[in-house]
Amino acid sequence: MYSEKVMDHFMNPRNMGEIEDADGVGTVGNAKCGDIMRIFLKVEDGVIQDVKFKTFGCGAAVATSSMATEMVVGKTVEEALKVTNKAVMEALDGLPPVKVHCSLLAEQAIHAALWDYAQKHNITIEGLKPPVEDIEEIEEEE
Incomplete structure:
Protein backbone atom coordinates (compact mmCIF):
# COMPACT_ATOMS: atom_id res chain seq x y z
CA MET A 1 0.00 0.00 0.00
CA TYR A 2 1.32 3.44 -0.92
CA SER A 3 1.17 6.51 1.31
CA GLU A 4 -0.85 9.57 0.31
CA LYS A 5 2.42 11.42 -0.41
CA VAL A 6 3.62 8.69 -2.79
CA MET A 7 0.29 8.79 -4.61
CA ASP A 8 0.37 12.60 -4.77
CA HIS A 9 3.89 12.68 -6.25
CA PHE A 10 2.95 9.93 -8.71
CA MET A 11 -0.29 11.58 -9.83
CA ASN A 12 1.11 15.15 -9.73
CA PRO A 13 4.86 14.86 -10.27
CA ARG A 14 6.95 17.94 -9.55
CA ASN A 15 9.83 19.01 -11.79
CA MET A 16 9.12 16.55 -14.59
CA GLY A 17 10.88 17.32 -17.86
CA GLU A 18 14.40 18.14 -18.90
CA ILE A 19 16.80 21.07 -18.90
CA GLU A 20 18.31 21.55 -22.37
CA ASP A 21 21.49 23.29 -21.23
CA ALA A 22 21.86 21.33 -18.00
CA ASP A 23 25.06 21.70 -16.02
CA GLY A 24 24.83 18.07 -14.93
CA VAL A 25 22.86 15.07 -16.19
CA GLY A 26 22.79 11.69 -14.48
CA THR A 27 21.14 8.48 -15.63
CA VAL A 28 20.81 5.26 -13.67
CA GLY A 29 18.71 2.17 -14.07
CA ASN A 30 17.76 -1.12 -12.56
CA ALA A 31 18.10 -4.02 -14.98
CA LYS A 32 16.02 -6.25 -12.70
CA CYS A 33 12.83 -4.15 -12.88
CA GLY A 34 13.53 -2.02 -15.97
CA ASP A 35 13.26 1.39 -14.26
CA ILE A 36 15.42 4.19 -15.70
CA MET A 37 15.81 7.61 -14.10
CA ARG A 38 17.50 10.71 -15.52
CA ILE A 39 18.11 13.86 -13.45
CA PHE A 40 19.03 17.26 -14.94
CA LEU A 41 20.68 20.00 -12.83
CA LYS A 42 21.11 23.72 -13.39
CA VAL A 43 23.74 25.02 -10.96
CA GLU A 44 24.84 28.61 -10.27
CA ASP A 45 27.58 29.45 -7.78
CA GLY A 46 27.44 25.93 -6.36
CA CYS A 58 6.54 2.34 -11.95
CA GLY A 59 4.60 4.78 -9.80
CA ALA A 60 7.10 4.52 -6.97
CA ALA A 61 9.95 5.41 -9.36
CA VAL A 62 8.07 8.51 -10.53
CA ALA A 63 7.20 9.49 -6.95
CA THR A 64 10.78 9.11 -5.68
CA SER A 65 12.08 11.12 -8.66
CA SER A 66 9.61 13.88 -7.94
CA MET A 67 10.37 13.99 -4.21
CA ALA A 68 14.14 13.83 -4.72
CA THR A 69 14.05 16.82 -7.08
CA GLU A 70 12.10 18.82 -4.51
CA MET A 71 14.65 17.91 -1.86
CA VAL A 72 17.70 19.18 -3.81
CA VAL A 73 16.47 22.37 -5.47
CA GLY A 74 17.93 25.39 -3.67
CA LYS A 75 20.61 23.26 -1.99
CA THR A 76 24.35 23.46 -2.52
CA VAL A 77 25.91 20.57 -4.44
CA GLU A 78 27.42 19.36 -1.15
CA GLU A 79 24.00 19.40 0.55
CA ALA A 80 22.42 17.60 -2.43
CA LEU A 81 25.02 14.85 -2.13
CA LEU A 104 17.99 4.16 -4.32
CA LEU A 105 17.54 5.03 -8.02
CA ALA A 106 16.66 8.61 -7.04
CA GLU A 107 19.70 8.94 -4.76
CA GLN A 108 22.04 7.53 -7.38
CA ALA A 109 20.58 9.61 -10.23
CA ILE A 110 21.29 12.74 -8.18
CA HIS A 111 24.84 11.52 -7.52
CA ALA A 112 25.34 10.76 -11.23
CA ALA A 113 24.14 14.27 -12.17
CA LEU A 114 26.46 15.80 -9.56
CA TRP A 115 29.34 13.70 -10.93
CA ASP A 116 28.60 14.94 -14.46
CA TYR A 117 28.47 18.53 -13.17
CA ALA A 118 31.81 18.10 -11.36
CA GLN A 119 33.44 16.56 -14.44
CA GLU A 137 25.82 -2.95 -8.18
CA ILE A 138 24.94 -1.07 -4.98
CA GLU A 139 22.21 -3.45 -3.85
CA GLU A 140 24.73 -6.30 -4.01
CA GLU A 141 27.13 -4.35 -1.75
CA GLU A 142 24.48 -3.72 0.91
Missing part, protein backbone atom coordinates in the same frame (compact mmCIF):
# COMPACT_ATOMS: atom_id res chain seq x y z
CA VAL A 47 23.69 26.06 -5.69
CA ILE A 48 21.12 23.96 -7.57
CA GLN A 49 18.80 26.52 -9.15
CA ASP A 50 16.67 24.10 -11.17
CA VAL A 51 16.25 20.35 -11.37
CA LYS A 52 14.12 18.20 -13.65
CA PHE A 53 13.66 14.48 -14.14
CA LYS A 54 12.55 11.96 -16.69
CA THR A 55 11.69 8.53 -15.37
CA PHE A 56 10.62 5.38 -17.13
CA GLY A 57 9.22 3.13 -14.48
CA LYS A 82 23.74 14.16 1.39
CA VAL A 83 20.18 13.38 0.22
CA THR A 84 19.91 9.64 0.80
CA ASN A 85 17.42 7.06 -0.35
CA LYS A 86 16.27 6.78 3.28
CA ALA A 87 15.58 10.53 3.40
CA VAL A 88 13.56 10.28 0.18
CA MET A 89 11.55 7.38 1.61
CA GLU A 90 10.92 9.25 4.87
CA ALA A 91 9.79 12.35 2.97
CA LEU A 92 7.27 10.14 1.14
CA ASP A 93 6.07 8.56 4.41
CA GLY A 94 7.61 5.24 3.41
CA LEU A 95 7.62 2.77 0.54
CA PRO A 96 6.69 -0.91 0.41
CA PRO A 97 9.81 -3.07 0.87
CA VAL A 98 9.69 -4.25 -2.76
CA LYS A 99 9.90 -0.60 -3.90
CA VAL A 100 12.86 0.55 -1.78
CA HIS A 101 15.09 0.22 -4.84
CA CYS A 102 13.19 3.17 -6.40
CA SER A 103 14.49 5.49 -3.69
CA LYS A 120 32.17 19.31 -16.76
CA HIS A 121 33.40 22.05 -14.42
CA ASN A 122 36.62 20.32 -13.36
CA ILE A 123 35.77 20.46 -9.65
CA THR A 124 35.82 17.96 -6.81
CA ILE A 125 32.80 17.45 -4.59
CA GLU A 126 33.96 15.93 -1.30
CA GLY A 127 32.55 12.43 -0.83
CA LEU A 128 31.23 12.06 -4.39
CA LYS A 129 32.06 8.71 -5.98
CA PRO A 130 31.90 7.71 -9.65
CA PRO A 131 28.32 6.82 -10.57
CA VAL A 132 26.93 3.37 -11.21
CA GLU A 133 24.85 2.62 -14.27
CA ASP A 134 22.79 -0.10 -12.62
CA ILE A 135 21.78 0.11 -8.97
CA GLU A 136 22.10 -3.67 -8.70
Whole structure:
Protein backbone atom coordinates (compact mmCIF):
# COMPACT_ATOMS: atom_id res chain seq x y z
CA MET A 1 0.00 0.00 0.00
CA TYR A 2 1.32 3.44 -0.92
CA SER A 3 1.17 6.51 1.31
CA GLU A 4 -0.85 9.57 0.31
CA LYS A 5 2.42 11.42 -0.41
CA VAL A 6 3.62 8.69 -2.79
CA MET A 7 0.29 8.79 -4.61
CA ASP A 8 0.37 12.60 -4.77
CA HIS A 9 3.89 12.68 -6.25
CA PHE A 10 2.95 9.93 -8.71
CA MET A 11 -0.29 11.58 -9.83
CA ASN A 12 1.11 15.15 -9.73
CA PRO A 13 4.86 14.86 -10.27
CA ARG A 14 6.95 17.94 -9.55
CA ASN A 15 9.83 19.01 -11.79
CA MET A 16 9.12 16.55 -14.59
CA GLY A 17 10.88 17.32 -17.86
CA GLU A 18 14.40 18.14 -18.90
CA ILE A 19 16.80 21.07 -18.90
CA GLU A 20 18.31 21.55 -22.37
CA ASP A 21 21.49 23.29 -21.23
CA ALA A 22 21.86 21.33 -18.00
CA ASP A 23 25.06 21.70 -16.02
CA GLY A 24 24.83 18.07 -14.93
CA VAL A 25 22.86 15.07 -16.19
CA GLY A 26 22.79 11.69 -14.48
CA THR A 27 21.14 8.48 -15.63
CA VAL A 28 20.81 5.26 -13.67
CA GLY A 29 18.71 2.17 -14.07
CA ASN A 30 17.76 -1.12 -12.56
CA ALA A 31 18.10 -4.02 -14.98
CA LYS A 32 16.02 -6.25 -12.70
CA CYS A 33 12.83 -4.15 -12.88
CA GLY A 34 13.53 -2.02 -15.97
CA ASP A 35 13.26 1.39 -14.26
CA ILE A 36 15.42 4.19 -15.70
CA MET A 37 15.81 7.61 -14.10
CA ARG A 38 17.50 10.71 -15.52
CA ILE A 39 18.11 13.86 -13.45
CA PHE A 40 19.03 17.26 -14.94
CA LEU A 41 20.68 20.00 -12.83
CA LYS A 42 21.11 23.72 -13.39
CA VAL A 43 23.74 25.02 -10.96
CA GLU A 44 24.84 28.61 -10.27
CA ASP A 45 27.58 29.45 -7.78
CA GLY A 46 27.44 25.93 -6.36
CA VAL A 47 23.69 26.06 -5.69
CA ILE A 48 21.12 23.96 -7.57
CA GLN A 49 18.80 26.52 -9.15
CA ASP A 50 16.67 24.10 -11.17
CA VAL A 51 16.25 20.35 -11.37
CA LYS A 52 14.12 18.20 -13.65
CA PHE A 53 13.66 14.48 -14.14
CA LYS A 54 12.55 11.96 -16.69
CA THR A 55 11.69 8.53 -15.37
CA PHE A 56 10.62 5.38 -17.13
CA GLY A 57 9.22 3.13 -14.48
CA CYS A 58 6.54 2.34 -11.95
CA GLY A 59 4.60 4.78 -9.80
CA ALA A 60 7.10 4.52 -6.97
CA ALA A 61 9.95 5.41 -9.36
CA VAL A 62 8.07 8.51 -10.53
CA ALA A 63 7.20 9.49 -6.95
CA THR A 64 10.78 9.11 -5.68
CA SER A 65 12.08 11.12 -8.66
CA SER A 66 9.61 13.88 -7.94
CA MET A 67 10.37 13.99 -4.21
CA ALA A 68 14.14 13.83 -4.72
CA THR A 69 14.05 16.82 -7.08
CA GLU A 70 12.10 18.82 -4.51
CA MET A 71 14.65 17.91 -1.86
CA VAL A 72 17.70 19.18 -3.81
CA VAL A 73 16.47 22.37 -5.47
CA GLY A 74 17.93 25.39 -3.67
CA LYS A 75 20.61 23.26 -1.99
CA THR A 76 24.35 23.46 -2.52
CA VAL A 77 25.91 20.57 -4.44
CA GLU A 78 27.42 19.36 -1.15
CA GLU A 79 24.00 19.40 0.55
CA ALA A 80 22.42 17.60 -2.43
CA LEU A 81 25.02 14.85 -2.13
CA LYS A 82 23.74 14.16 1.39
CA VAL A 83 20.18 13.38 0.22
CA THR A 84 19.91 9.64 0.80
CA ASN A 85 17.42 7.06 -0.35
CA LYS A 86 16.27 6.78 3.28
CA ALA A 87 15.58 10.53 3.40
CA VAL A 88 13.56 10.28 0.18
CA MET A 89 11.55 7.38 1.61
CA GLU A 90 10.92 9.25 4.87
CA ALA A 91 9.79 12.35 2.97
CA LEU A 92 7.27 10.14 1.14
CA ASP A 93 6.07 8.56 4.41
CA GLY A 94 7.61 5.24 3.41
CA LEU A 95 7.62 2.77 0.54
CA PRO A 96 6.69 -0.91 0.41
CA PRO A 97 9.81 -3.07 0.87
CA VAL A 98 9.69 -4.25 -2.76
CA LYS A 99 9.90 -0.60 -3.90
CA VAL A 100 12.86 0.55 -1.78
CA HIS A 101 15.09 0.22 -4.84
CA CYS A 102 13.19 3.17 -6.40
CA SER A 103 14.49 5.49 -3.69
CA LEU A 104 17.99 4.16 -4.32
CA LEU A 105 17.54 5.03 -8.02
CA ALA A 106 16.66 8.61 -7.04
CA GLU A 107 19.70 8.94 -4.76
CA GLN A 108 22.04 7.53 -7.38
CA ALA A 109 20.58 9.61 -10.23
CA ILE A 110 21.29 12.74 -8.18
CA HIS A 111 24.84 11.52 -7.52
CA ALA A 112 25.34 10.76 -11.23
CA ALA A 113 24.14 14.27 -12.17
CA LEU A 114 26.46 15.80 -9.56
CA TRP A 115 29.34 13.70 -10.93
CA ASP A 116 28.60 14.94 -14.46
CA TYR A 117 28.47 18.53 -13.17
CA ALA A 118 31.81 18.10 -11.36
CA GLN A 119 33.44 16.56 -14.44
CA LYS A 120 32.17 19.31 -16.76
CA HIS A 121 33.40 22.05 -14.42
CA ASN A 122 36.62 20.32 -13.36
CA ILE A 123 35.77 20.46 -9.65
CA THR A 124 35.82 17.96 -6.81
CA ILE A 125 32.80 17.45 -4.59
CA GLU A 126 33.96 15.93 -1.30
CA GLY A 127 32.55 12.43 -0.83
CA LEU A 128 31.23 12.06 -4.39
CA LYS A 129 32.06 8.71 -5.98
CA PRO A 130 31.90 7.71 -9.65
CA PRO A 131 28.32 6.82 -10.57
CA VAL A 132 26.93 3.37 -11.21
CA GLU A 133 24.85 2.62 -14.27
CA ASP A 134 22.79 -0.10 -12.62
CA ILE A 135 21.78 0.11 -8.97
CA GLU A 136 22.10 -3.67 -8.70
CA GLU A 137 25.82 -2.95 -8.18
CA ILE A 138 24.94 -1.07 -4.98
CA GLU A 139 22.21 -3.45 -3.85
CA GLU A 140 24.73 -6.30 -4.01
CA GLU A 141 27.13 -4.35 -1.75
CA GLU A 142 24.48 -3.72 0.91
